[in-house]
Amino acid sequence: MKKWQLFLLMCLFLSSSSYVMAQDITVTGRVSGSDGTPLSNVSIFVTGTNQGTSTNDQGNYSIHAPGNASLTFTYIGHVSQTVAINNRTSINVTLEEDATSLDEVVVTALGIERSSKSLTYNTTKVSSEELNAVKSPNVLNNLAGRAAGVFVTQGDGGPGAAPRIVLRGNKSITGNNQPLYVVDGIPVGGFADFNQEDIESLQVLQGASAAALYGSQAANGVILITTKKGKLGSTEVNVASSAMFDNPMLLPEIQTTYGQGLDGEPGTGTNDSWGPKITNGSDAHIKDFFRTGENYINSVSISSGNDKSRMYASYANTTAKAMIPGYDYSRHNFTVRGSTPIFRDKVQLDASINYIKGVTENRNFSGWYNSPMFGLYLFPMGDDMGKYMPNGGAVWNEARLMYTQNWPYIRNEHSSNQNPYWIINQIQRDQNFSRTNFMTSAKWDIADWLTATGRTTLNIYSRDEEERFGASSDPTSVGANGSYNKEISGGQEWFSDFIVNANKTFGDISLNAFVGTSQTIWNFHNLENGTNGAQNTLIFPNYFSAYALQGNFIRRESKTKEINRAVMGAATLGWQDKLFLDVTARNEWSSTVDDAFFYPSVGLSYVLSEDLPQNDVVSHVKLRGSYAEVGNSLPFGASERAPNYTLDVNGNIVGRGALPFFSGTDTISLQPERTKSLEFGVDLGFFNNSLNLNVTYYNATTEDQVFQITAPAGSGASNFWINGGTIQNMGIEAGLSYRKQFGQVTWSPSVNFTRNTNRIKQLSDLLSADRFVLNSGNRLTNMYLLRPGSDLLNGRKYGAYHDLFGKSYQYDENGNQLFDEETGLPLLSAVDDQFIGNANPDFLLNWNNQFTYKNFTLSFLLDSRWGGLVASSTEQWLDYKGLSKRSGEARDAGGVVLNGRTIDAQTYYYYISAAADYNAASQEYIFDSTNIRLREFALGYTLPKFTDRIRSINVSLIARNLFFLYKKAPFDPELAYGTTNGSQGFENFQTPSARSIGLSLRVGL
């Protein structure tokens, strides 16, 4: 922002209008409901100002106000009232329940509060009680099963790992598919690490229509978080503690009958369990490896305020010990927030600082390399793990005068089999991070219908990661003296906006409109140094320092900056408080895109129940529909025609790899991806709104997908960036909730249903291949995006994102399976490009229940996922090594009977697992991820009040992932190898999911 603009803004704030101030008097009183019960937490404001207070538990309030002013009383679910003071010192008010609608105030895009009935799109609110009932170290894990339209995939690993969240399906082929997080109206990164006790409420805006005003970053939907601000006129202290203990929910089942060896012969030192029958077989070493995980989350918050100013401060400490020994996580969160009116109460100033510091120690790897699960699960049957446990998996090496890895099974079988105890002690990965968020906003009440708001937030983060591999670790990638890698990175996101908002009613017509401008600047930098492969090791053994790097060690550095600017406007026009028209528009300039881009949205909602005769059955009917477009700015550097060069470890310049598509004479101008979405929905309330149903249908098409293709041979580049495809996501979201009193028991169940269908509608002709390869190389399945009409679609009209392809069994025209005549083994397709299925679930269904009886509450969440496939590399390896349960059973039966012939078990399992390499029978290792689980359980008791000093004490028994009611896969099918687009639908020697049980305590003072 230029200097003169800043000056102008300051002038505008300072020149607030003057008016005659009347003498302040103190007004006290009591607010009650229509049945006479006192209402607490009712907001009371001097009308037209930000000066206010709220009622206490007895419904009493006290406020200073000019004797000629008015007071406005507002309370959720009740009709607001404005009462002129007329120099009275005592005013009692009765608020009527607002029976006609669920007119709660919702926070929408840009932090503007609107009444829910004017919304033209679907949104789901998740309360802090729901989020905090059964806490986990990462708040996003608690979103699972809480709102329709939300897909949560647990990330790889334990505490500190964020899950993958996708709203309404995957829209971008290779870009980001995860939603934008907006805290108090401002987009922030790193939300996963926030203190969840600071959250007042969380709102999921599933669609692009809700997000249109956030531009590029919000094309995948938005999660809006409102944080606690403190309360006018009272002081509260809240303490929350929880302790949870983890155990593996599910471990692989292995055979214990057959010992080490090959072809039925014993073989000491052989890393296979195809040997003879043994009597000392046991799988205890797997269970014994894990420790009981511990998670402690303690937080304290203080909120206070007088009649004008409010403040809120909190501290939270999260300490976790993962089930993998040595893997620890801790995090500190500090928040301070204050707000006060200034300039004769005309300007409301709000500021906060949020500081997060976290440490992850010794986080384990997953997969084939350096994962402790690999050596643990594949430990040959009959050998004694006790031999390899002492000294942290090491043995004294007299020649080197140091402890080196004690493991006879190290060998390069396209993987690195290492001692799991060595890995957790000598292969370490630490991470330190910190994040500071400064936020300031000023809201100026220009008139009772016009406000101007300026906000700025600076989010500064830094990260420091270190990997250390002790000498004698996996020789395929680690040199004799060990290896070391250090990366220091950091950056900042600086968001600012300025908005003028008008809110006016003209008879039957109401108008709520704003215009604004925003700017976001991202900076990122990193520096990485490390050893380079097996040949480049440290100068001295186990000396993990930059000083120990030598020769052609890895050094990388980057520094990037992106700027995005926009002007936007929106208007909501209401008629008789029942018909609403919503229009938004945004024009955006991005430093990654050549030209400015514009996108609009329009929506309509109709509160039909306003026109229905009063009845006891249908209490609320709202119809809504909206259409929105959102552009998604280009990936950094994609449109650059002359990108800078990198250097290899020898200091040689590496030629340019990917360039924008070049036709020989012309280079294309890449366009931003554009999502066009349409949604319709209905919100229904029955029986005085005790039963509510909302259903939404959406159809979002994302065009001009930006991705890289392999450049044609001889074109002079290896890859080209193109605008090359269209993806459609269609689906239905539904929520049903109910609340009923049975005597002293209140039951409030709710059900969410989510179904999404994804289609690859089109792929550009510039991509001359019949498919786009999203991922290949996991040895079991490939992810292809197929063009409509492709032979590989297997009769389907369209392919879908995360379709899986692999080698399939062959059948004749009568449907009989084909076998090799010589060996009797099943025939497989020649190429691993046969359609197997899709990794995404067909639908999600969850059922949330809450019972209250006197001081007891009981809640549980049953979460289910139907359909969708996961490939398991773990199962493939267990078959290959003769450790899978079925390989033992096959040997018990004398072999595998196929087509009337008995085939030697080892021959058969070598064949179908392809010795754990490519060319396996994919179908054997694909599992249906359908499962129903008790995801959360909480039984709470609130102690009767025994002293005035303590407001409340609540004790709860809590649990997560207690058990599966039903599942098909031999592992938790919701684990994914990672949270990236290409790592879905694949399981590979991951830390097992945890079953957690614990206690929580909440004290309010």
Add this chain to the structure above:
Amino acid sequence: MNQKIKSKALWLALAVLATQACTEDFEGLNKNQKHISDQGLSYDANEGGFLLPSMMNNIVSITTSVQTQQNLQAESYAGYLEPPGEFTGNVNTLTYNTRGRWPGSWTVTTNSVMNNWVAMYKNNIQEKYPDLYAIALIAKVFGGHRLVDTFGPYPYEEYGLTAEPKFNTPEECYALFFKDLDWAVAALQAAEAANPDADVTRFKRWDNSTLKGEYTSWIKAANTLRLRLAIRISAVDAAQAKTEAEKAIDPANGGLLDETVGSFGVTNPAGNAYVTMRDAWSDTRMSAAIISYMDGFGDPRLPAYARPATDPALNGEYRGIRPGGKHPAKDTYVNFSLPNFQLTDPVTVMDVAESYFLRAEGALRGFNMGGTAQEFYEQGIRVSIEENGVSGADQYLQSTSTMLPYVDPKTANYSAPVLSNVTVKWDEGAGFETKLEKIITQKWIAMWPEGTEGWSEIRRTGYPKQYHIMDPQNPLLPLGTFIKRLTYPVVQVVNATPAGYAQAVQYLGRDDEDVTFYWMKDN
């Protein structure tokens, strides 16, 4: 009051409008500031040569990318090196199933030699620094002919000038190679004549190769390459071959690689990648044929090339692994003879001894090579023995023993009798084929382990006789047959370049592993 509000609203609206659309500070933002820019490369005239190291490093990759570029293909087909384990269920290039397998044979050289050459061409280096461009052209021909020999048609002529250049036939490509070499040698000779230190000031710092930044040495490498290409087409286009071969040896053109210059190789300062493949990965061992021939001949170079097997079943003898066999348990063959690479060894692109064996064959074919076939044959053997730091050439040149039969103590039916009666000692009275077999066999030993050239010469001459693979996974190449070419990579060519692929298939008839073309023997 009302008036005031109006004026404020107007100010606000102006403020909003003014903040929009300042995009002037976007300039240059879309680049990583810690990577080096074209501007940064213009200083010290670095723009002329900065892409040359990457080109030299990727004719034969000096990193472990060489594994999927040629170690698992040509080096196995040439009978040089063989992995002890299996990859992808033993269905892969080693067992003649090449479609959709590792694309490195295509991508390494195409992306790093051809694409960098075209970047230099587009930066007009041929005008600004013709001598540096000449080095790029030599690297381009070194890389280009290996691609053509491996696959067949290649988009050589219009490379980088259009998004989908035409695929040239191997005949067309060879003609273009000679033209590129003409241009390069002339430019280097001109630069050398104008200023003998031109290479020192402009080029030396870019040259990681054993030619050490000497233009005269690069001229010799270019001439030897011309001779290689000439001999390659000697059976199918004798006239052109004779012209080019005689041009190559003409002293006025700068001469051929010799003992003084040595072999053309490129050193990886990070260490020889074959050492990683051998030790850290246990993925490469000696192949059966190279040991059988050398051991049988009593070759003094054998201890320099290989280490005795440590498997107890082999009693400390040298033993290679039969190519393309089944060995699901890696342990079975992992302790057969290891190749004796040192970390500091350069990766050889062209062995100096080849210069003599090429002349020997030229003389055998009646070209004027400035000497007899026997002279060049024997000199080639001496140079190679000396280059490997061993002695005993005199005795070796008298050797009349044949190769040994292959004995596999692990898998009995992998053993094989003697394939050929060829011996080392020259026999002037013998016929053309016997002499050719001697020359090619000795050249093959000298060139080890550069498999792409070794495999090409086997396909051209049928020598030296090789053990066929034991587990063929390609119905077109049943047991007892040999692979002729690699199929085009599916991603980079079949899918990404349909028009060019159609031209290539039209020329070849089929894109299969058994199809021969141009200079290749038909069986």
